[in-house]
Amino acid sequence: MKHLSAKKPVLLLLGVLGLASAQSALAIEIQSLRGENDIKETTEVPEVKRYNKDGQPLPRNYVLQPPLIPHKIDGYQITIKHNKCLSCHSWKNYRRHHATKISQTHFQSRDGIVLANVSARRYFCLQCHVPQTNALPLVENTFEPVESVSAQ
Amino acid sequence: MAKRNIAIGTLLVGIVLGIILWGGFNWAMELTNTEQFCISCHEMRDNVYQEYKGRIHDLNRTGVRATCPDCHVPKEWIYKVKRKIQASNELFHKVMGSIDTREKFEAKRLELARHVWKAMKETDSRECRNCHEYGSMDYMAQGRRARREHQEGLEAGKTCIDCHKGIAHQLPDMAEEDPSAVLAVHPEDKGTE
Numbered sequence: 001m002k003h004l005s006a007k008k009p010v011l012l013l014l015g016v017l018g019l020a021s022a023q024s025a026l027a028i029e030i031q032s033l034r035g036e037n038d039i040k041e042t043t044e045v046p047e048v049k050r051y052n053k054d055g056q057p058l059p060r061n062y063v064l065q066p067p068l069i070p071h072k073i074d075g076y077q078i079t080i081k082h083n084k085c086l087s088c089h090s091w092k093n094y095r096r097h098h099a100t101k102i103s104q105t106h107f108q109s110r111d112g113i114v115l116a117n118v119s120a121r122r123y124f125c126l127q128c129h130v131p132q133t134n135a136l137p138l139v140e141n142t143f144e145p146v147e148s149v150s151a152q
Numbered sequence: 153m154a155k156r157n158i159a160i161g162t163l164l165v166g167i168v169l170g171i172i173l174w175g176g177f178n179w180a181m182e183l184t185n186t187e188q189f190c191i192s193c194h195e196m197r198d199n200v201y202q203e204y205k206g207r208i209h210d211l212n213r214t215g216v217r218a219t220c221p222d223c224h225v226p227k228e229w230i231y232k233v234k235r236k237i238q239a240s241n242e243l244f245h246k247v248m249g250s251i252d253t254r255e256k257f258e259a260k261r262l263e264l265a266r267h268v269w270k271a272m273k274e275t276d277s278r279e280c281r282n283c284h285e286y287g288s289m290d291y292m293a294q295g296r297r298a299r300r301e302h303q304e305g306l307e308a309g310k311t312c313i314d315c316h317k318g319i320a321h322q323l324p325d326m327a328e329e330d331p332s333a334v335l336a337v338h339p340e341d342k343g344t345e
Binding site: 055080 | 207208296300301319323324327332333334337
């Protein structure tokens with residue numbers, strides 16, 4: 001500081017000011033997760049989403065789309081020892097329970113070996129197949145299904 | 153006159169004693185028929201109770217609960233006493249430490265589950281039906297799948313446990329029960345267990 005010339009504090013001050021203004025500009029652009037709510041106000045709680053009631057199979061939107069789950073799955077467990085989904089959707093059980101049968105592709109291991117049962121990489125159904133709720137789309141979506149898979 | 157007094161006295165003492173002993177017996181039996189009693193042993197508290205917590209019979213919309221004895225001890229007196237006598241075998245295994253670690257419990261899970269399934273099947277799921285009566289089910293209030301499955305099940309003479317295994321606890325290895333609903337064993341992994 002001893003060698004600091006008279007000009008330097010001025011530059012430093014300008015620099016600090018510049019940084020402060022940049023910060024205030026950022027503050028306007030960035031929105032925190034709590035939205036525009038004042039810190040003293042309580043955030044409005046979003047509506048609780050409900051899973052859709054049991055219905056008919058839902059139409060697919062694109063080729064190779066994993067079919068959606070058209071029913072509730074509360075309490076259905078998938079553990080390393082048992083897969084509740086398969087108690088209806090396996091090849092052995094689907095007819096009796098009037099369910100959609102699991103795709104044959106699911107029996108293949110990642111090395112291409114066809115196994116006698118559902119392969120570990122396809123075992124956790126909910127990684128691809130999901131039930132639906134009454135939630136509205138978060139952003140506008142103009143996607144339209146191709147005609148070949150469209151339900152109309 | 154004195155003889156008559158003695159007779160009446162004996163009768164009264166008998167009645168009072170009877171009430172106390174009979175009531176005491178039933179009271180003591182009911183004490184063992186509570187959730188708190190069941191989970192006073194770590195075997196139940198750390199395994200099956202943890203799995204039961206948060207599931208439909210513990211946590212639900214209306215707050216009606218079915219606790220351990222509601223499903224695992226018959227309501228009717230004679231069956232209840234029979235079950236309580238059977239429980240002496242459980243006390244024996246408690247002393248022997250048959251399932252006193254998680255590993256021991258997991259090793260016995262299938263066998264223990266099968267005992268419960270067998271009992272439920274033999275009694276036509278009597279304990280379920282204390283609350284869930286087939287005749288009082290409003291199919292129209294049920295979902296599409298439940299409506300069909302319940303009607304078909306009723307016609308086929310099925311009982312609750314036939315489909316609702318694992319409703320309150322984790323299922324054991326089901327490879328023998330339903331080989332189509334378990335994880336595939338990779339050929340390279342065979343024989344490692």
